[in-house]
Amino acid sequence: xxxxxxxxxxxxxxxxxxxxxxxxxxxxxxxxxxxxxxxISTYRSDNSKSDSWYYYSQGxxxxxxxxxxxxxxxxxxxxxEPIGKIVSDEDRRNIxxxxxxxxxxxxxxxxxxxxxx
Numbered sequence: 533x534x535x536x537x538x539x540x541x542x543x544x545x546x547x548x549x550x551x552x553x554x555x556x557x558x559x560x561x562x563x564x565x566x567x568x569x570x571x572i573s574t575y576r577s578d579n580s581k582s583d584s585w586y587y588y589s590q591g592x593x594x595x596x597x598x599x600x601x602x603x604x605x606x607x608x609x610x611x612x613e614p615i616g617k618i619v620s621d622e623d624r625r626n627i628x629x630x631x632x633x634x635x636x637x638x639x640x641x642x643x644x645x646x647x648x649x
Contacts (some may be wrong), residue, residue: 555583555596555605562594569594601609 562585563569569585580599587593591614597606 536558553598553603554581555598555607558596558605558607559583566590566592590614597625 549625566587570588571586572583573586575582575584579601580597582595582597584593584595591612593610595608595610597608598604
């Protein structure tokens with residue numbers, strides 16, 4: 533049994549340890565200190581991943597990158613002049629609600645169409 537576990541662990545490590553690697557610990561520390569980010573942008577490719585967290589009102593952003601054959605997290609911090617919220621929470625909810633209504637209306641139109649262009 534010990535040998536099987538060793539073989540599995542070795543194969544995961546040789547495969548770039550992509551299943552073991554992430555930036556969850558670093559992200560947790562930032563979240564505990566600064567709260568939920570005001571915006572998150574995510575990038576994914578076959579080999580690498582990154583998340584950028586933006587705290588506009590506090591003038592900070594954090595980019596967490598991992599993968600690409602490395603089994604550690606690269607964290608970059610950027611500072612800038614704080615800016616107010618670009619979109620209020622209420623406006624954000626209205627935007628999301630409108631997106632749902634537009635999708636529902638598009639689905640209804642497609643269902644009503646017998647011969648669609």
